[in-house]
Amino acid sequence: MSAVRAALAAAARDHRALGDAEAVALLGADGAELEELAGLADAVRRARVGEDLTFVVNRNLDGTRVGDPAARGLLHDLVQEAAALGATEVCVQGPVPASAGPEGYLELVExxxxxAPGIHLHAFRPPELLEAAHRRGSSLRAFLVAAAGAGLGSVPGTAAKVLDDDVRTALNGGVPDLPVARWVETVVTAHEVGLTSTSTLVHGGPETPAQQVAHLRLLAGVAARTGGFTEFIAMPSPAGPGPSPRATRALHAVARLLLDGYVDHVQAAWPKHGPDLTEQLLRGGADDLGGLLLDGSLDPAAGQEAGTTLSREGAAALADRLGRPLRQRTTRYGEPAVP
Structure with missing residues (x-):
């Protein structure tokens, strides 16, 4: 019996008891074995979160562009426009410029x-959280408490890349990156003050399948400790050719198996995968589309992913092909108070 076939049999018996070597073997599944793996992951998805295909309506804004005090009026108008268009979430990506001063991050939250009182602000990766605390001369926890009190609702669990210090150094051009221990400490502290976060993996670069499994195990460990991850998002690495569709499907399926009971939702990040692969991922363990990414008309280029949009009609058509109900969600997977 091949290693993949043996691992599939083990997953079918009890996916929660999979060993690391079995998980590594599953990452190499192809052909009929990949289809079987996808089916197992989809059954786990169905048992854990049901049949709904979920999405959030949000707007991405570039922190460098809207974080300067001179852009506060523009920021106000862009957030109001997003809320008027039905967004329940505003995501700020990237650092706030130094010109914003020591309280620039907090002032952006305010x-x-x-x-738009009540809109959910999803902002500031771990490096930016650390920078924000450093600028104001406070502890990380003190900044997070202040930001949560001012209206910050969640933080992106990005800048994770691969949670292995050697891989992170390689991806950073040979220069040490934010250490894994510091990334974990930052995310755990955010969870402890009541903020949720996403969890991510950038795959298809220099990491090995064993390092991918170790990354997923680390995320499960953080989730077991804090319960603070809302979803898992795998994204293709910009380093080299990136992952193949086969590898992407296998990773999403294995993530569903290894994170079951720790992170409920697995997102198929449609802007990163394209329509065909996104549909395959949603048949193989993923349950969420992520954001529809509104651009608006006031300043469509204000977000880092400007021009990348998915309409409600497009999402509904995808749900129809999957034979699953489409449901709009909030950032924390609740029901939005919008039509």
Whole structure:
């Protein structure tokens, strides 16, 4: 019996008891074995979260562009426009410029909250959280408490790349990156003050399948400790050719198996995968589409992914092909207070 076939049999018996070597073997599944793996992952998805295909309506804004005090009026208008268009979430990507001063990050949070009370602000990766605390001369926890009190709702669990210090150094051009231990400490502290976060893996670069499995195990360990991850998102590495569709499907399926009971939702990040692969991922363990990414008309280029949009009609058509109901969600997977 091949290693993949033996691992599939083990997953069918009890996916929660899979060993690391079995998980590594499953990452190499192809052909009929890949289809069997996808079917197992989809059954686990169905048992864990049901049949709904979920999405959030959000707007991405570039922190460098809207974080300067001179752009506060523009930020106010962009957030109001997003809320008027039905967005329940505003995501700020990237650092706030130094010109914003020591309280620039906190003031951005306050500005978003003033513009649209009740909208969910999803902002600031771990390196930016650490920078924000450093600028104001406070501890990380003190900044997070202040930001949560001012209206920050969640933080992106990005900048994770691969949670292995050697791989992170390689991906950073040979220069040490934010250490894994510091990344984990930052995310755990955010969870402890009541903020949720996403969890991510950038795959298809220099990492090995064993390092991918170790990354997933580490995320499961954080989730077991804090319960703070809302979803898992795998993204293709920009380093080299990136992952194949086969490898992408296998990783999403294995993530569903290894994270079951720790992270409920697995996202098929449609802007990263394209329509065909996204549909395959949603048949192989993933349950969420992520954001529809509104651009608006006031300043469509204000977000880092401007021009990348998915309409409700497109999402509904995908749900129809899957034979699953489409449901709009909030950032924390609740029901939005919008039509």
């Amino acid at each position: 500005a978003v909250a003033r513009a």
